[in-house]
Amino acid sequence: MNQRVPPVEDFAAHYEEWMLKGDHFPGRLSNHTLYLHGAGSSSRHGHRLLRQALQTRGVGSTCFDCIGHGDTGGTLAQSSVASRTRQAQAVIAARGLTAPLTVFGASMGAYNAIKLTELHQVDALVLMVPGVYTPAAYEVPFGPDFSAIIRRERSWVDSDAWPILSRFEGALLVIAAEHDAVIPLEIPQRLVEAAGRARARRLHVVEGAEHNRLWSLLAEQPARFDATVDMVAGFISR
Secondary structure (H helix, E strand, O other): OOOOOOOOEEEEEEEOOEEEEEEEEOOOOHHHEEEEOOOOOOOHHHHHHHHHHHHOOOOOEEEEOOOOEOOOEOOHHHOOHHHHHHHHHHHHHHHOOOOOEEEEEEOHHHHHHHHHOOOOOEEEEEEEOOOOOOHHHOOOOOOHHHHHHHOOOOHHHHOOHHHHHHOOOOEEEEEEEOOOOOOOOHHHHHHHHHOOOOOEEEEEEEOOOEOOEOHHHHHOOHHHHHHHHHHHHHHHOO
16 A cells, blocks of 8 residues: 655745745645644644655645744744635645645644635545634734634634535545544534535544644554554545
C-alpha cells in the first residue's frame, strides 16, 4: 500500500501585502487537497505527521502558514477568521488547486474549511477537533474583542456552520478527541448531524486523545495510527 514519496516542495503565495509561506506534499490527490491549521501557536509544521502518513498512501496535500503563524510571520492582530478564509482562497488560486477539492481543517481551520464549501466545489471535508464560531466574530481581528465574543457561554450555538453543512453534499469526516478541553463533544456531534445531505458522514472519536494531542498519541501505537490514517485516506478517496 505504501509507496516511495517525492520530496516536499516549499512555496510562497501572495495575499494582499503578505507572502504566505507553505509547502506541497506531492501525491496522487495532491492537486485537490488543501490542509488548514488551527489557531494560537499552531502552524503547518505541526501537521506533518498526518500529512506524511497520508502521502505514503498517495494522498498529497498543500498547506500554508496563516498570517501570524509559522514562516509567514506577522501578528495575529493583523488577521481574523474571515481573513484566514481569504488567505486559503489566495493559496487555492496561486497553487492552481483544481475542483473538486478535499479540505482538511484542524481546530479553527475546520471552520475555515466549512466556509470554503460556500466558495469552491468541495467533494470531501475532514474536520479535526473542530471549532466553529458565531458570525459576530468572523470579521473581528484577533485580539481582546475577538476573545470576548467567543468566550461568551456557548457563543458557537448560532454559528452558520450548521446551515452551511446542511447544504453540503460531499463526504464529511469529523475526528474528535475524547478528552478535548477546548472543543465540547457536542460540536463535532452537531456538525455530523447537520450534514443531512452529505453523501457520506462519519464521526470518529479518538479514545484518550486531547485537543492538541491526537495524532501524536496515536503514533505511540503504530497499529492504531495506521488504522486511523487508512480510515481517513479511504474516506476521502471514495
